[in-house]
Amino acid sequence: MSVDFTPVFPRYEALAAEADALFAKVAAACPGLMPCAPGCGDCCHALFDLTFIEAVYLNYHFNKAFPPGPARDALLERANRADREHYRLKRKAFRAGESGVSTAEILEDMAKERIRCPLLDDDNRCVLYAARPLTCRLYGTPLLIGGVTHTCGQTGFEPGGKYPTVMIEKLQDKLMALSQEVVAALPTKLPLMGDILVPVSLALITEYDDEFLGIPTEDDLVQLPKPPVAPEPAPNPSCATCGQTAGSSACDSCGGSTTWVLPGPDGASPDEEDADAPKS
Numbered sequence: 001m002s003v004d005f006t007p008v009f010p011r012y013e014a015l016a017a018e019a020d021a022l023f024a025k026v027a028a029a030c031p032g033l034m035p036c037a038p039g040c041g042d043c044c045h046a047l048f049d050l051t052f053i054e055a056v057y058l059n060y061h062f063n064k065a066f067p068p069g070p071a072r073d074a075l076l077e078r079a080n081r082a083d084r085e086h087y088r089l090k091r092k093a094f095r096a097g098e099s100g101v102s103t104a105e106i107l108e109d110m111a112k113e114r115i116r117c118p119l120l121d122d123d124n125r126c127v128l129y130a131a132r133p134l135t136c137r138l139y140g141t142p143l144l145i146g147g148v149t150h151t152c153g154q155t156g157f158e159p160g161g162k163y164p165t166v167m168i169e170k171l172q173d174k175l176m177a178l179s180q181e182v183v184a185a186l187p188t189k190l191p192l193m194g195d196i197l198v199p200v201s202l203a204l205i206t207e208y209d210d211e212f213l214g215i216p217t218e219d220d221l222v223q224l225p226k227p228p229v230a231p232e233p234a235p236n237p238s239c240a241t242c243g244q245t246a247g248s249s250a251c252d253s254c255g256g257s258t259t260w261v262l263p264g265p266d267g268a269s270p271d272e273e274d275a276d277a278p279k280s
Contacts, residue, residue, distance in 0.1 A: 012053050016137060038124075038125055044117040086201060
């Protein structure tokens, strides 16, 4: 990653801390209903996407924690498999939408799909837990999404009950705004990159270098050609009578000066129009 995103990371971490505080608040208000504990891993099979700032943050910490070696290679292989599965499911959802299936039904079907997160190790623990995205931090609390409350199936929240609910879309809006701000500050040819959402798998295997970020290199800086220089006008021929430049004021004083006659309405010169006219 050639662009240093670390100066903006504290702003993202403040949003992550806000999510952690909301999780703790709901857990305190609903004792015994959220059995979240290391080794559960239920949320690590859910389908969700990351904003740009979450993706570069996770990618940064992945590269920092896993230098080149067997452990990194194994994790990238899991990420590639997960990414292919994500692509397959999204194509399936796209075809369903084209065939007339409602968005609500598509989202409901997608929520039932399960893909193992590549960051989940053999002991069902996240290998980048401290850098986990906001969705992971809030999973287990009742979440209001699109006006409908969703809960984890492993919790004790019962349908119809009244519980403190997190409006996760407000946090998502903050993440999107921060992503767009970060991209707007880049000298990029891809100004809409801040609107793109990607799964965890793609965030891990992507190289967020200058080429990916659309930052022009010296080879891209094409020198614009200079505008053509207008040729010098050819000099007017000399008047055969006075030897001065034809059409000049000096030439106008002699009897052989050059004159210009505007054509008449039918294209003929005034002299031609009047050739057969009776003289007054």
